[in-house]
Amino acid sequence: MADIIIKNAYILTMDPEVGDIENGFVLVENGIIKDVGTSTNSNAEKVIDAKGSVLMPGLINTHCHAGMTLFRGYADDMHLKEWLEDNIWPAESKLTDMDIYAGTKLACLEMIRSGTTSFADMYMHMNKVAQAVEESGIRASLSYGMIDFGDREKADMELKEGSCFVKEWNGRANGRITTMYGPHAPNTCSRDFLIRVKQQADKDNVRIHIHVLETEAELNYMKEKYGMCSIHFLKDIDFWGTAILAAHCVWLSDGDINILARHGVNISHNPVSNMKLASGICPVSKLVKSGANVCLGTDGCASNNNLDMFEEMKTAALLQKVSTMDPSILPARKILEMATVNGARALGIRSGMIKKGYNADVILIEMKKAHLTPVYDVASHLVYAASGKDVKTTIVDGIILMEDGNVISMNEHEVLNTVIKVSEELISRLGN
Amino acid sequence: MADIIIKNAYILTMDPEVGDIENGFVLVENGIIKDVGTSTNSNAEKVIDAKGSVLMPGLINTHCHAGMTLFRGYADDMHLKEWLEDNIWPAESKLTDMDIYAGTKLACLEMIRSGTTSFADMYMHMNKVAQAVEESGIRASLSYGMIDFGDREKADMELKEGSCFVKEWNGRANGRITTMYGPHAPNTCSRDFLIRVKQQADKDNVRIHIHVLETEAELNYMKEKYGMCSIHFLKDIDFWGTAILAAHCVWLSDGDINILARHGVNISHNPVSNMKLASGICPVSKLVKSGANVCLGTDGCASNNNLDMFEEMKTAALLQKVSTMDPSILPARKILEMATVNGARALGIRSGMIKKGYNADVILIEMKKAHLTPVYDVASHLVYAASGKDVKTTIVDGIILMEDGNVISMNEHEVLNTVIKVSEELISRLGN
Numbered sequence: 097m098a099d100i101i102i103k104n105a106y107i108l109t110m111d112p113e114v115g116d117i118e119n120g121f122v123l124v125e126n127g128i129i130k131d132v133g134t135s136t137n138s139n140a141e142k143v144i145d146a147k148g149s150v151l152m153p154g155l156i157n158t159h160c161h162a163g164m165t166l167f168r169g170y171a172d173d174m175h176l177k178e179w180l181e182d183n184i185w186p187a188e189s190k191l192t193d194m195d196i197y198a199g200t201k202l203a204c205l206e207m208i209r210s211g212t213t214s215f216a217d218m219y220m221h222m223n224k225v226a227q228a229v230e231e232s233g234i235r236a237s238l239s240y241g242m243i244d245f246g247d248r249e250k251a252d253m254e255l256k257e258g259s260c261f262v263k264e265w266n267g268r269a270n271g272r273i274t275t276m277y278g279p280h281a282p283n284t285c286s287r288d289f290l291i292r293v294k295q296q297a298d299k300d301n302v303r304i305h306i307h308v309l310e311t312e313a314e315l316n317y318m319k320e321k322y323g324m325c326s327i328h329f330l331k332d333i334d335f336w337g338t339a340i341l342a343a344h345c346v347w348l349s350d351g352d353i354n355i356l357a358r359h360g361v362n363i364s365h366n367p368v369s370n371m372k373l374a375s376g377i378c379p380v381s382k383l384v385k386s387g388a389n390v391c392l393g394t395d396g397c398a399s400n401n402n403l404d405m406f407e408e409m410k411t412a413a414l415l416q417k418v419s420t421m422d423p424s425i426l427p428a429r430k431i432l433e434m435a436t437v438n439g440a441r442a443l444g445i446r447s448g449m450i451k452k453g454y455n456a457d458v459i460l461i462e463m464k465k466a467h468l469t470p471v472y473d474v475a476s477h478l479v480y481a482a483s484g485k486d487v488k489t490t491i492v493d494g495i496i497l498m499e500d501g502n503v504i505s506m507n508e509h510e511v512l513n514t515v516i517k518v519s520e521e522l523i524s525r526l527g528n
Numbered sequence: 529m530a531d532i533i534i535k536n537a538y539i540l541t542m543d544p545e546v547g548d549i550e551n552g553f554v555l556v557e558n559g560i561i562k563d564v565g566t567s568t569n570s571n572a573e574k575v576i577d578a579k580g581s582v583l584m585p586g587l588i589n590t591h592c593h594a595g596m597t598l599f600r601g602y603a604d605d606m607h608l609k610e611w612l613e614d615n616i617w618p619a620e621s622k623l624t625d626m627d628i629y630a631g632t633k634l635a636c637l638e639m640i641r642s643g644t645t646s647f648a649d650m651y652m653h654m655n656k657v658a659q660a661v662e663e664s665g666i667r668a669s670l671s672y673g674m675i676d677f678g679d680r681e682k683a684d685m686e687l688k689e690g691s692c693f694v695k696e697w698n699g700r701a702n703g704r705i706t707t708m709y710g711p712h713a714p715n716t717c718s719r720d721f722l723i724r725v726k727q728q729a730d731k732d733n734v735r736i737h738i739h740v741l742e743t744e745a746e747l748n749y750m751k752e753k754y755g756m757c758s759i760h761f762l763k764d765i766d767f768w769g770t771a772i773l774a775a776h777c778v779w780l781s782d783g784d785i786n787i788l789a790r791h792g793v794n795i796s797h798n799p800v801s802n803m804k805l806a807s808g809i810c811p812v813s814k815l816v817k818s819g820a821n822v823c824l825g826t827d828g829c830a831s832n833n834n835l836d837m838f839e840e841m842k843t844a845a846l847l848q849k850v851s852t853m854d855p856s857i858l859p860a861r862k863i864l865e866m867a868t869v870n871g872a873r874a875l876g877i878r879s880g881m882i883k884k885g886y887n888a889d890v891i892l893i894e895m896k897k898a899h900l901t902p903v904y905d906v907a908s909h910l911v912y913a914a915s916g917k918d919v920k921t922t923i924v925d926g927i928i929l930m931e932d933g934n935v936i937s938m939n940e941h942e943v944l945n946t947v948i949k950v951s952e953e954l955i956s957r958l959g960n
Binding site: 165166168169170172173174175176179202205206209210368370371372373374375376377397400401402403404407410411413414415417418420421422423424425426427428464465466467468469470471472473476477480481483484485508511512515516519520523 | 597598600601602604605606607608611634637638641642800802803804805806807808809829832833834835836839842843845846847849850852853854855856857858859860896897898899900901902903904905908909912913915916917940943944947948951952955
């Protein structure tokens with residue numbers, strides 16, 4: 097007998113060959129979707145009646161710094177330099193293993209609650225991040241954020257730490273945890289270091305997660321230092337490819353867009369963070385038109401300040417419409433693709449669709465609510481009217497992590513109390 | 529004895545002379561806030577322990593078409609002309625009294641659920657809108673939307689209908705309902721008609737709610753027809769003043785901003801709608817700097833697609849930051865002012881502050897949740913991390929409309945089912 101059968105759901109399969117199924121079922125066995133359709137004689141140990149709910153693939157957050165939940169609301173409405181150099185970096189330098197573990201647990205809890213089933217993370221104390229991911233039941237692609245600032249000794253140490261992490265954790269937790277290399281950005285990592293990271297990643301057959309052209313300051317720095325922008329600089333060292341996850345990509349020329357598309361680079365668009373920090377507007381519609389794989393991310397909680405991928409979807413749509421002055425740009429279904437199918441492709445995981453043989457990463461959204469009534473078009477509601485708080489059930493790898501709003505895989509009370517304690521101690525260590 | 533006492537709350541009074549009260553109480557009697565402070569011997573028939581919650585003035589939605597909840601998700605991702613002329617207007621022409629009543633009930637329910645305690649509405653079948661408002665317990669400033677398109681006969685009829693509504697409903701429901709005149713916009717109402725409306729409003733001592741420069745098309749039309757933009761055109765007929773609520777104001781020159789500020793015009797900024805319809809970006813930071821009274825609105829559900837004022841607050845902040853490339857613009861507290869104090873000023877109501885003698889329009893927000901943990905700055909969380917779904921209790925005019933997530937003033941199930949039925953009938957009448 098199968099493990100779970102979900103019946104009577106409106107299924108948004110996100111499978112282009114199938115489309116939506118109005119009254120369907122999904123059968124789950126050993127963490128995998130075993131069958132999807134309209135009628136079945138199959139049975140399972142656990143039966144979920146999803147009448148009145150939408151079933152869809154869990155959302156995929158492709159750029160996060162999960163531990164930064166600890167800095168939610170810690171420093172807002174500031175210029176980037178003041179925010180980062182006077183507030184975030186000093187605070188980060190005081191973070192302990194325990195802090196990162198607690199902050200990541202909170203992030204996993206928030207993501208499970210809001211329908212995110214996978215995320216890509218780049219941060220520090222990554223063993224603790226991985227432990228939190230393993231325990232919470234969520235799926236993640238993790239990387240240790242490496243910075244060398246042109247210091248050869250630091251470069252060696254960073255690469256060693258990144259490499260140890262990759263080797264220790266790749267494929268762990270029944271494959272829920274995968275790893276990447278995480279060179280921070282072209283302006284914080286030296287050319288030589290980036291070349292070494294790329295070689296090591298190729299050798300280890302893992303992907304690379306990197307910030308690229310988040311700010312105009314990076315663009316100016318690169319032009320000054322190398323006489324070219326980050327996109328051309330990385331092309332010059334044969335960095336680009338389908339194994340690269342490039343976050344932000346705000347300051348792109350049309351030529352840059354062609355390079356990214358031609359090399360099949362995965363671009364994580366983070367509209368809320370880009371707006372809040374006034375980084376600029378990523379030319380998403382041009383990227384999509386060029387054939388690039390654009391997915392969505394929340395960035396860390398210090399610049400968002402939540403991890404709600406539904407909010408990210410709506411903001412992505414709205415920002416492109418107003419910035420191109422074209423309301424037909426990036427319609428709801430295209431945005432849903434970015435948050436599911438494209439995200440899975442960027443992380444190299446078999447998720448993001450409700451399809452036989454795919455990971456059973458599934459969410460249920462309750463529709464009979466004031467702000468979701470009436471229903472003409474489910475996709476429209478998911479992007480423009482819903483939020484993560486409408487998610488009632490979250491399943492990852494075939495395991496129910498939240499059911500009817502009750503988180504099962506974690507002790508929610510304990511997670512919140514630990515973060516409150518840890519953040520108070522952090523503030524007292526920081527002396528403010 | 530007083531009616532209600534709320535104890536142990538973190539109070540965001542929004543009163544500049546008081547600021548926040550960390551552990552305070554609010555005493556309510558006869559619909560009015562009787563006392564606010566840190567300790568009291570007072571008692572009340574109903575005691576609410578608000579430990580762990582933030583207490584703040586209910587949010588004020590200053591531009592809405594409540595009945596348009598019926599068109600939530602009905603037509604998205606379209607150019608304005610196609611959206612309005614091929615979809616919304618044909619559907620609106622089929623609306624009955626019953627439809628508007630059902631749709632407005634749904635809007636009131638959604639607003640009560642998401643912490644909005646007052647709204648300004650402009651629509652049609654206004655007797656039914658007023659009835660829905662009266663029954664739901666929310667506060668509203670209502671106007672019949674008048675369009676003459678230069679037709680004198682139509683102008684007479686519209687003004688008569690607007691005037692009848694003003695006289696019948698102003699001050700009803702214990703003063704919860706106030707009324708305004710609602711000339712639709714400078715490009716849909718003739719010069720002569722606008723002059724007559726202004727005179728009538730002055731005579732009746734009520735305010736005026738009007739759309740102004742929502743689109744570039746309006747700007748071009750006005751320049752072509754009158755040789756000047758809407759702001760100068762309305763200045764020319766002595767329209768502007770503190771009794772005017774002008775929605776959108778997207779296409780403003782610096783000179784226009786000065787005119788609006790000098791005349792004390794109230795400007796309802798609707799960022800989500802402006803982004804979704806690709807109308808453009810209102811220069812809010814310049815308006816605020818000029819001293820204009822800027823408040824916030826959701827617009828109708830057909831262009832949003834919800835009525836969540838928390839989402840509107842976050843979007844307003846983010847959009848100004850990215851469009852001015854200044855992350856310090858419109859900090860969280862300034863945004864909260866727009867949604868409370870400034871909104872109350874725009875509607876001419878004694879709400880928007882937790883202050884002795886003010887209307888008891890109060891909401892409680894539950895803070896012990898994953899996405900609101902930890903707390904360094906309450907204002908930051910309300911604007912950047914929370915949503916309307918975090919509101920647990922809503923009080924309007926001293927009456928508890930929702931307590932701990934349970935709506936008391938309406939039969940939620942019935943409201944939803946009626947809208948589902950009404951929208952199905954509407955679709956079949958429309959023949960699609």
